[in-house]
Amino acid sequence: MSNVDVVVTGLGATTPLGGDVASTWDAMLAGRSGVSTITAEWAEQLTVKIAAQLKVDPSEVIERVRMRRLDRSEAIALIAAKQAWADAGLEGSEIDKERLAVSLGSGIGGALTLLNQDDILEQSGQRKVSPHTVPMLMPNGPAAWVGIELGAQAGVHAMASACATGAEAMALGLDIIRSGRADVVLAGGTEAVIHPLPFAGFANMRAMSTRNDEPEKASRPWDKGRDGFVFGEGAGAVVLERAEHAKARGARVYARLAGAGITSDGFDIVQPDPECKGGARAMSRAIRDAGLTGADIVHVNAHATSTPVGDMGEIVGIKAAVGTHPVLTSTKSMSGHLLGAAGALESIATILAIRDSVVPPTINLDDPDERLDLDVAAHKARPLDIPAAMNNSFGFGGHNVALVFTRA
Amino acid sequence: MATRGEITSGLAEILEEVAGVNPDDVAEEKSFTDDLDVDSLSMVEVVVAAEEKFGVKIPDNEVQNLKTVGDAVSYIEANH
Numbered sequence: 001m002s003n004v005d006v007v008v009t010g011l012g013a014t015t016p017l018g019g020d021v022a023s024t025w026d027a028m029l030a031g032r033s034g035v036s037t038i039t040a041e042w043a044e045q046l047t048v049k050i051a052a053q054l055k056v057d058p059s060e061v062i063e064r065v066r067m068r069r070l071d072r073s074e075a076i077a078l079i080a081a082k083q084a085w086a087d088a089g090l091e092g093s094e095i096d097k098e099r100l101a102v103s104l105g106s107g108i109g110g111a112l113t114l115l116n117q118d119d120i121l122e123q124s125g126q127r128k129v130s131p132h133t134v135p136m137l138m139p140n141g142p143a144a145w146v147g148i149e150l151g152a153q154a155g156v157h158a159m160a161s162a163c164a165t166g167a168e169a170m171a172l173g174l175d176i177i178r179s180g181r182a183d184v185v186l187a188g189g190t191e192a193v194i195h196p197l198p199f200a201g202f203a204n205m206r207a208m209s210t211r212n213d214e215p216e217k218a219s220r221p222w223d224k225g226r227d228g229f230v231f232g233e234g235a236g237a238v239v240l241e242r243a244e245h246a247k248a249r250g251a252r253v254y255a256r257l258a259g260a261g262i263t264s265d266g267f268d269i270v271q272p273d274p275e276c277k278g279g280a281r282a283m284s285r286a287i288r289d290a291g292l293t294g295a296d297i298v299h300v301n302a303h304a305t306s307t308p309v310g311d312m313g314e315i316v317g318i319k320a321a322v323g324t325h326p327v328l329t330s331t332k333s334m335s336g337h338l339l340g341a342a343g344a345l346e347s348i349a350t351i352l353a354i355r356d357s358v359v360p361p362t363i364n365l366d367d368p369d370e371r372l373d374l375d376v377a378a379h380k381a382r383p384l385d386i387p388a389a390m391n392n393s394f395g396f397g398g399h400n401v402a403l404v405f406t407r408a
Numbered sequence: 409m410a411t412r413g414e415i416t417s418g419l420a421e422i423l424e425e426v427a428g429v430n431p432d433d434v435a436e437e438k439s440f441t442d443d444l445d446v447d448s449l450s451m452v453e454v455v456v457a458a459e460e461k462f463g464v465k466i467p468d469n470e471v472q473n474l475k476t477v478g479d480a481v482s483y484i485e486a487n488h
Contacts, residue, residue: 065428069449127459131452 002178002289006258007408009251010088010239011348012080012188016232016336019056020083024345025352028334028360029381033216035230035336042196048203050215051194052232052336069132070145071110072192076235077142078149080344081186085150088239089251090184100152101182102143103173104189104237105159105166107340107395110137111193142190146237154182160340162395163305165189166236167343170403171260173240183245188237189344202231205270207307219337220364221304221330222311222372229305232336236344238351253408255351258292258388261285265398272310276317278400279303283321283390286402292388294322297404299359299389301350304330305337312371314392319374321402327384328376333363343393343401350391350405359384410488412436415462415481422457426450436478444477464488 013020016034017027027034034052043049058075059067067075081104085091113136120128135141140158147156157172159165166189173187202208209228211218219230246253263285265278273279287294300318304311311330318326331349338345353359358381365378377384388406393399410418420434427450433443440446446454455466458480464487466474474480 063428065426068426127456131449 004178005243005256006174006177006240007243007246007256008238008254008351009241009246010084010090011254011351012083012087013234013236013345013348014054014056014058014076014079015234015338015345016052016055017334021348028331028349029358031334031361031363031380033219033334033363034232035215035218037215038194046196046199046203047210048199048208049212050209050218050230052230053194054233069136071113071136071141073106073110073112073190074136074142074145076192077104077188077190077237078145080188080190080235080237081146081149084186084237084239090239095184097151098153099183100150101154101176101185102147102150102152102156103159103169103176103185103187104143104146105169105340106139106142106190107160107162107165108191108193108198109139110141111198112195113137115195115197146186150186152186161399162397163337163339163342164393164395164399164401165340165343166345167347167391167393167401167403168262168399169344170238170240170257170347171262171401174257174260177240177242183242185240186237187240188235189341190235191339191341192233194231194233199231209306217364219306219333221306221333221362222369222376223365224367224369226306226308226311228307229332230336232338234335234338234341234345236341236348238344238347255354255405256408257403258406259286259288259290259404261289261402263400265400267398270396272313272394274309274313276313278398279314279392279394280317280321282400282402283317283392286390286404287321290388290404290406292404295325296388297322297326297390299353299384299386300326300328301346301353301389301391302328302330303392303394305332310394312369315372315374322390324374326374327359327382328374329359329362331360333365343391346391346393347403347405350389354386354389354405354407357383357385410462412481412485415484416477418461419458419477419480422454422461426453426457434477436476436481438477439475440477458484462488
């Protein structure tokens, strides 16, 4: 437990469900799916032809010339960060930029640029390769652009922990404020690599759903018919702030980021530990870090990606670390799996669940796996008083991150 | 053979595409960096696009001499 309180004062996102937080949250509460058929020609040759594609293309928000020097993952990170910044009432504010940091990562980084520029190199030679290629593909690019946009001078950090990235970025933000290095941290995750190469790679791992004829039903965590995750793109960002700093400037507070737990499995590069021991340790640490006990956590926004193995392992972990009482959901049933942005978007969903006293639904849970013996808000949003909730994120490589948010 | 005016308007099109420069601001006396706000990376793009458009080769050691739009127009006029 730390004696420095950290609160969330701003939210931003652009997702397959909407171009901002309000529309994304509305879609979640309504149980809408953001998954659709990929219309690009390349999808014809692949076994997976569906994805959770951005509802609002970044080119509708960012001017054309600026887009030329931004990887798609950088563009949407900027969009989400600017929304969060404005939402926190910090636009045009006089806060001390030497006390402002950025913690924002991506699972795969600027691969879209890498692959597109490689095509140009092969077809047209060196001269035609964009001079912006390196800053567009470097994995710290999104964090760096956000840092430049906001003028952050207390450090810019780029996580890379696969599908735990967005959550780990929050955890680092919490550490930075607690350690006294900054008063405000823009924390988040971004991912935008809907391209045949990562699709082919994930498809060949048999990790992705091939329910091509029913895209909206493809992401179905804990359902017997689940056959893999649905690849998504999007970005989420939150403004984390030292509570006293937020209070001094009269900021609106959504929730507290009360605790975080980070562990690693030390087990396998892609397989999750079937008993979720590392995940459970992350959850226990986060709860302890928040000064709570498992009994206090009434809702868990689970990692549950709709893969046959991972979904059930997490259930074992939640029972071990939290108990059998929390109401679960997997918002990935609607948003798809945003990889490095998942933990950021799901943190936002957890924060808004606390604010609005409602658990967003898990859609498509028509025929639950027999081993699912916990309460899930299936099909419909469920009203629930939520003083404290947890968000789990796990990633390839054995990364486990749990975050505990509490009512401010 | 393109006239100086035609080369200038061709460059203006490229500058708009690459760097968002308003074509009305493009004139021979304007400096790429100081007046038109074209940074070094965008200048590389301008040069590559100009080579293609006007069928010229602009070697890297020439680029540093092209301070103004007029410098570029003269080089293209003399070499295409």
